[in-house]
Ligand code: TYD
């Protein structure tokens with residue numbers, strides 16, 4: 343038995359130190375060091391990976407042209423939204439980390455994926471969280487009756503690897519990586535050393551056998567997958583399953599993808615029959631909109647490469663506090679404060695004594711400034727109690743001078759708005775150059791400053 347030593351490991355990035363330290367010099371997080379014992383022979387995952395690649399053979403560089411892309415060997419999951427996020431299906435030998443808050447629907451998504459891929463292929467579902475009985479009841483609720491799905495309730499990663507060798511499945515799901523452990527490492531399951539070691543072993547297995555492996559990882563309260571940096575480096579693809587648990591919508595986002603674009607998202611809705619694909623997110627996000635009500639504006643944002651129309655709502659009320667409240671859901675609050683200041687300074691809007699509430703309908707979080715114009719106009723609309731033209735869609739970033747700035751891919755956004763029946767599209771003047779011709783009933787209104795917008799939509 344090899345010598346046991348202890349070390350302090352940062353639980354956020356995996357940095358190791360012989361002594362306890364308060365602040366990690368690598369990732370700057372505080373109080374993240376935990377003492378872990380490790381056996382001196384435990385191999386460094388990077389060394390493992392390197393050996394897996396070489397596989398003990400002589401090193402032969404290959405001509406680029408002789409390497410196939412292997413795209414034809416991708417396995418489709420039967421879920422269009424999921425395939426798109428993966429970059430066109432599951433790549434053989436890839437390892438995909440599926441992260442997200444507990445209860446968001448990761449296990450459900452994996453189970454539903456099985457329904458599509460198991461037709462003819464053997465899937466091994468390794469569960470360290472739920473008993474086979476629980477999995478069975480979920481599967482039958484989701485209508486999965488498949489003889490090619492095998493369940494293994496196991497947390498010892500070595501047994502999991504043995505099972506994979508014996509069974510040679512076509513796809514493996516490990517739910518979750520935080521419950522797996524390797525006996526020779528003494529720290530608890532879920533610690534950085536265990537998570538990293540187990541993932542590295544799975545990676546080695548995936549590369550050698552060509553079996554794609556999905557690894558589920560819970561997100562810690564800081565919003566990161568345990569040992570995030572270490573894991574992100576090891577795996578091929580990181581998918582993040584996001585959404586508010588109080589809303590039905592879920593977005594599957596590729597955060598890293600060695601086999602596809604990271605701009606792709608899949609939109610789902612959680613129902614009593616499991617996750618349903620949302621083929622046209624815009625329709626869903628606009629479905630509950632009340633037209634002709636003040637404080638509501640529609641904009642087109644990009645979620646990955648897809649344009650999505652969303653409704654922005656604003657409520658402006660007289661404040662009974664000396665410092666008025668500004669409550670923003672679904673958008674950057676500092677950006678909103680900036681928009682309020684621009685409205686005050688450039689349009690003379692009287693907002694200093696008003697509480698302002700902003701909400702992005704449907705529980706989405708928008709992280710691009712192209713929604714600025716819609717938010718500013720929704721605020722103004724509610725303050726003046728004038729409804730915005732219900733057939734108008736507002737696109738544009740606002741600068742401190744009140745100027746309306748160009749947004750990326752304006753054509754794509756405009757096309758989506760037209761597709762959903764919007765007839766007046768307000769867009770930055772600078773984007774007009776790249777705009778194709780539109781049908782006669784559609785008006786494109788190029789604007790350069792917010793004071794031009796007011797007259798066109800209110
Ligand atoms: P789950 O997949 O267990 O989440 P995770 O693996 O990410 O922790 O999903 C849990 C939630 O999903 C749970 O609160 C119940 C809900 N759910 C439905 O609403 N409908 C369904 O058909 C299923 C299976 C789950």
Ligand code: MG
Nearest residue numbers: 448449471517
């Ligand atoms: Mg689960």
